[in-house]
Amino acid sequence: MSTARTTAPSRRGLLAAGGALGLGALLTACGGGKSDADEGKGAAGAKDGAWSFKDDRGRTAKSPKTPKRIVAFTGTAAALHDFGVECVGVFGPTRLGDGKPDPQAGDLDVDKLTILGNAWGEFNIEKYAGLDADLLISNMFEPEALWYVPEDSKKKILGLAPSVGLTAARVSMLEPIKRYAALAESLGADLGSRKVLDAKARFEKAAETLRKAAKANPVKVMAASGSADLFYVSNPAVNADLMYFRELGVDFVVPEKLDQGGYFESLSWENADKYKADLILLDSRTSALQPKDLASKPTWEQLPAVKAGQVSPWLSEPRFSYAGCAPLLEGLAAAIEKAKKTS
Secondary structure: OOHHHHOOOOHHHHHOOOOOOOOHHHOOOOOOOOOHHHHHHHEOOOOOOOEEEEOOOOOEEEEOOOOOOEEEEHHHHHHHHHHOOOOOEEEOOOEOOOOOEOHHHOOOOHHHOEEEEOOOOOOOHHHHHHHOOOEEEEEEOEOOEOOOOOHHHHHHHHOOOOEEEEEOEOOOOHHHHHHHHHHHHHOOOOOOOHHHHHHHHHHHHHHHHHHHHHHHOOOEEEEEEEOOOEEEEEOOOOEHHHHHHHHOOOEEOOOOOOOOOOOEEEEEHHHOOOOOOOEEEEEOOOOOOOHHHHOOOHHHHHOHHHHOOOEEEEOOOOOOOHHHHHHHHHHHHHHHHHOOOOO
């Protein structure tokens, strides 16, 4: 695996020693989520043609008319697409090395999008300016920090168009989905469309399937990510998806000695066997090492779940839509149903 990949950020990477955004000063809890009653309050009525939306920074983005030329983080654009809103440009992991769409691109037709950057720290400001964007949107894993918007050029980028940041951590997965739905609706999406309603029904069915699987086969699950030097055990009390899986009854390993920010405990590979688990959810992003890459790590090969062949891919940055999250629930339910106790 290339150096570029092994040093690419994750929530783990940026909050540990390699944090390219320099977010140390921002490592405080994200603001509380909005209730169902509040989620629609961010969007102004379109009767007068004006548009506004209050984001999770508490800031209100405004425009004389509903934005149409939208630029977003790749996973954000993919979630909006699922709700029926299209973007003109994206930044963040969009294409793999072989040219195929990155998993975070979801169902986006990446050939029709202007890609402003495909990796951490990449954001072509000239291209962005040329797009004449009406709105920029991204996730926030820490307050005020728009994901994949480089810190050193943030001021210039955010000066070119209004921006919206939506919280993606320390709230259960349902909350970002609702917020994305509210934002999409404000941008003209029809949440009553057959596509959206079918995706929501699939999501709800998948959630119930996972709830039943977790109750019927209560195996211990560990969410983790691997790099060349460290094995990261993720905290189910911070990651939005893990929080929701836990609410549905999934029994997760809870790391004891959290790194700054609270996302994970980083272990040397010599100590990778600190926690026992029957099933490992392994970070499947391109920035993380995969099972074939970890085969050379003796401690990885000796983990009970690995020996039992009970390792399942974990897209640790979900796209927050019903269509994006339903397959994650289905995949985890299937993995739990098949898993056996390893001790």
